[in-house]
Amino acid sequence: MNRKVKAFVDNCVALAKPDRVIWITGDKAQIEELRKEAMQTGEMIKLNEELLPNCYLHRSALNDVARVEGRTFICCKKKEDAGPTNNWMEPQEAYKLLEGIYDGCMKGRTMYIIPYSMGAIGSNFSKIGIEVTDSIYVVLSMIIMTRVGDKVLEQLGESNDFVRGFHAKAELDESKRYICHFPEDNAIWSVNSGYGGNVLLGKKCFALRIASFQAKNEGWMAEHMLILGITKPDGVTRYVAAAFPSACGKTNLAMLIPPKEYLDKGYKIETVGDDIAWIRKGKDGGFYAVNPENGFFGVAPGTNMKSNPNALLSTRKDSIFTNVVLNTDNNTVWWEGMDKNPPKNAINWKGEKWDSADGTKGAHPNSRFTAPAINCPCISDKFEDPDGVKLSAIIFGGRRAKTAPLVYQSKDWVNGVFVGASMASETTAAATGAVGVLRRDPMAMLPFCGYNMGDYFQHWIDMGEGDANAPKIFNVNWFRLDDDGNFIWPGFGDNVRVLDWIIDRCEGKIGAVDTPIGYVPSPEDINVKGLDITEENLKDILTVDRNIWRDEAASVEEHFKKFGDKLPQKLAAQLKTLKENLK
Ligand code: GTP
Ligand code: SPV
Ligand code: MN
Numbered sequence: 296m297n298r299k300v301k302a303f304v305d306n307c308v309a310l311a312k313p314d315r316v317i318w319i320t321g322d323k324a325q326i327e328e329l330r331k332e333a334m335q336t337g338e339m340i341k342l343n344e345e346l347l348p349n350c351y352l353h354r355s356a357l358n359d360v361a362r363v364e365g366r367t368f369i370c371c372k373k374k375e376d377a378g379p380t381n382n383w384m385e386p387q388e389a390y391k392l393l394e395g396i397y398d399g400c401m402k403g404r405t406m407y408i409i410p411y412s413m414g415a416i417g418s419n420f421s422k423i424g425i426e427v428t429d430s431i432y433v434v435l436s437m438i439i440m441t442r443v444g445d446k447v448l449e450q451l452g453e454s455n456d457f458v459r460g461f462h463a464k465a466e467l468d469e470s471k472r473y474i475c476h477f478p479e480d481n482a483i484w485s486v487n488s489g490y491g492g493n494v495l496l497g498k499k500c501f502a503l504r505i506a507s508f509q510a511k512n513e514g515w516m517a518e519h520m521l522i523l524g525i526t527k528p529d530g531v532t533r534y535v536a537a538a539f540p541s542a543c544g545k546t547n548l549a550m551l552i553p554p555k556e557y558l559d560k561g562y563k564i565e566t567v568g569d570d571i572a573w574i575r576k577g578k579d580g581g582f583y584a585v586n587p588e589n590g591f592f593g594v595a596p597g598t599n600m601k602s603n604p605n606a607l608l609s610t611r612k613d614s615i616f617t618n619v620v621l622n623t624d625n626n627t628v629w630w631e632g633m634d635k636n637p638p639k640n641a642i643n644w645k646g647e648k649w650d651s652a653d654g655t656k657g658a659h660p661n662s663r664f665t666a667p668a669i670n671c672p673c674i675s676d677k678f679e680d681p682d683g684v685k686l687s688a689i690i691f692g693g694r695r696a697k698t699a700p701l702v703y704q705s706k707d708w709v710n711g712v713f714v715g716a717s718m719a720s721e722t723t724a725a726a727t728g729a730v731g732v733l734r735r736d737p738m739a740m741l742p743f744c745g746y747n748m749g750d751y752f753q754h755w756i757d758m759g760e761g762d763a764n765a766p767k768i769f770n771v772n773w774f775r776l777d778d779d780g781n782f783i784w785p786g787f788g789d790n791v792r793v794l795d796w797i798i799d800r801c802e803g804k805i806g807a808v809d810t811p812i813g814y815v816p817s818p819e820d821i822n823v824k825g826l827d828i829t830e831e832n833l834k835d836i837l838t839v840d841r842n843i844w845r846d847e848a849a850s851v852e853e854h855f856k857k858f859g860d861k862l863p864q865k866l867a868a869q870l871k872t873l874k875e876n877l878k
Contacts, residue, residue: 297448299455300425304408307427307461310394313401319409319434321444326435333431339615343626348612352621352628353432354646355490356467360618361661362492362499362541362726364742367474369504371746378747379857389475393484396473400465400486404429410448411441413502413573413587418681420573420585422506423451426460426496433462433494436615439590439665441497458482458505460496464489476500478508478745491592491617491663492725502571502587504745511746511754516574519739521549522567522584522684524675525794528560533798534677536572536584536766537690538715538739541725542661544692544773544786545569546593550605550673553791556825562791565675566605566668567684569593574686580764583683588668594725595619595662597632602787605673607633609666616664618644620657630658660724687801692771693720693736698843699772701784701821701836702793704800704807704814708759711768713869714813716752717851718770735854749861756863767801770813775836783832792822810839811876841877848874 308316319325330351333339339351369377370389377383384392407428414421426437437443451457459482465471472487483500485493492499506517520536527533539545546569553562568586577583591609595616598606610616620629622638629638643649643657651657668674677684691714693699705711715738722732726742735741737748744751759765771793773786796816799805807814818833851870855862 297451297453300410300448300451300457303425303459304427308406310397311401311406311429311463312399313404313406313429315405317405317407319407319438319443321438321446326438329431329434333435338432339435340621342628346625346627347614350610350612350614350616351435352619353615353617354644355618357645358469359467359488359490360659360727361490361724362742363472363474363488364726364728366472367742368476369745370475370477371479376747378744378749378861379859380741380744380748384475386477386480389477393473393475393486396465396471396486397461397463397484400463401429407431407434409434409437409443410445410451411437411443411497412447412450413441413497413506414585415679415681416442416446416450418585420575420681420683421587422458422501422509423447423456424458424460424497424501426462428462428494430462430464430489430494432489432615436495436592436665437497439613439615439667440495440592441589458496458501460501461485462494462496463487464494474500476504476745478505481505495592498571498588498592499743502573503740503743506573506745507740507743507751508745510573511750515576516755516758518572518574519570519743520572520584520689521545521569522572522586523549524565524567524677524684525791525798526561526563526565527795527798528562530561532565533687533801534567534584534684535688535690535794535797536574536686537692537771539692540694540720540723540736540739541742542594542723543694543720543739546591546606547603547787548790550603550671551790552604552673552788554788554825557791562795564791565673566671567675567678575683577682577685580762581685582759582764582766584686585680585683586668586678590665590667591671592663592665595630595664596658596660598630598664599633602632605671608672609670610664612670614664614666614670616662618659618662620644620649630662631656686766688769688797689766690769690771690797691715691718691738692773693718693739694723694774695719695772696721696774696776698847699770699775700815700839701775702769702771702796702816703810703812703839704797705768705770706813708762708765708768709756709865710813710869712752712755713866713873714768714770715755716866717854747861749858749863752858752866753863756865769797769800777832783828783836785826785828789826795822796820811841811873812839812844815839845877848877
């Protein structure tokens, strides 16, 4: 047994005082035992074995349905190192506070120790974590989302290079809920929550917050990005990564099915990842990306056989559903936007008898499925590739009812970093708080950057400035609204029309219009054959309105002020140039 791992676990045991300790081995019989126990306690409900084999429903506490950004902390020695966009606590103070909460919190309970690998075991990209938890739901979810068990400990050997994750659902007391990260100690303490990104510590806590800090120090990137492969009629597969804020379309884009006309011509999309990308420079200077996860923790509402069949099909076996509707007639699940037939005899996400006629939602807006990546019909054959995939493009995007055009290309890498650093999006149900409020969410990393975001911008500049091998950077917006509040762009599968333009731009095969914000396609270069979109509407979503963008530039200036002298000079210069271009 690795002595550092043992010492870490011993400390957790001494503090939380569980009745029993169980090491998760990855053994099938052990997993089966845990499922049985979770069914007995009601933590998991077994679903219809014929229709949804080996699938379970879980309901979280009513006060615990999303990430809690207000209670998420970066605990590094110097406040400045957490930066203006993170909550900060001094580490010793944080440990003292947390120790008070964790003291004896697992009395009468079992503590589970989960050794897990982010990334394929043995890949140079991969990193190891140990998560301690008192939740079987967390154990079973981590088994889907990561690579788990003895083989991970074997890979770790005597190394001290692992992230120490200490989760306790404790009493699920909101007033004592803390998601604390100690980047300088490689440690995460998460207490009083049992939900998703707060507790599946491999995901946002490790693979983004801790990993972004490691990545800056080690010269790579940890990003909130999907990774997809797009094969064109020439048979060559290109790879792109895209950063959209939470619930803004990563899973959907990563799994899109092109419209028939495109399929017939030989277009194909394959999924490498839907939420997180770890990116390193390869020997050839290219930017290579892996998905460190092993499953999808995807938004359920809106997922259906039309919008995202690949996601829905991924959840038809071996999956866990959280906070969706239970159809008691056949013991299956339902959510808003799955089809137009809400079940007649149903129980809503709160565990109450529910009738859709009462006008309430049956599934929580942030209800999710946890599904193994290998279930995905379009999973890429590079999914497990230890060397990752070479990126042609990086795409930023978000929900902007106005302002941002359907797509534009940055002028160069540093301009692309400016585009990412200034991006904004309307908030969603993925985090607690108001929905639909426009906020700046640089690189879709606002809630996930584990250090000073000004330094993060500089790291981005350093990674690709002047580098001919660096991916080209683009921005997309599927969410432009017309005056009646309808989406102008059809989105989903039709987004391949935009990806096609992006790839052609990367390869210098198509022209563009030079605008103050970057290169925008001419309307005739976006193929809208078969689409229900007027020429006027297409023109409209490809137009850069100088008046609107002058306001945008002023708002970016305000946003940049937050970073003080940590704002890279080059980004200040980019803003100045934009303002001049808009005159
Ligand atoms: P996280 O898992 O929270 O990081 O989210 P995500 O970025 O993977 O978001 P996801 O793909 O699950 O999309 C969330 C919401 O965006 C769903 O309600 C989708 O229906 C909607 N959506 C996704 N793609 C499109 C699109 O192209 N057009 C429109 N109008 N809506 C979209
Ligand atoms: C997100 O909020 O961006 C998610 C879901 O992907 S969670 O894992 O809860 O963070
Ligand atoms: Mn996410």
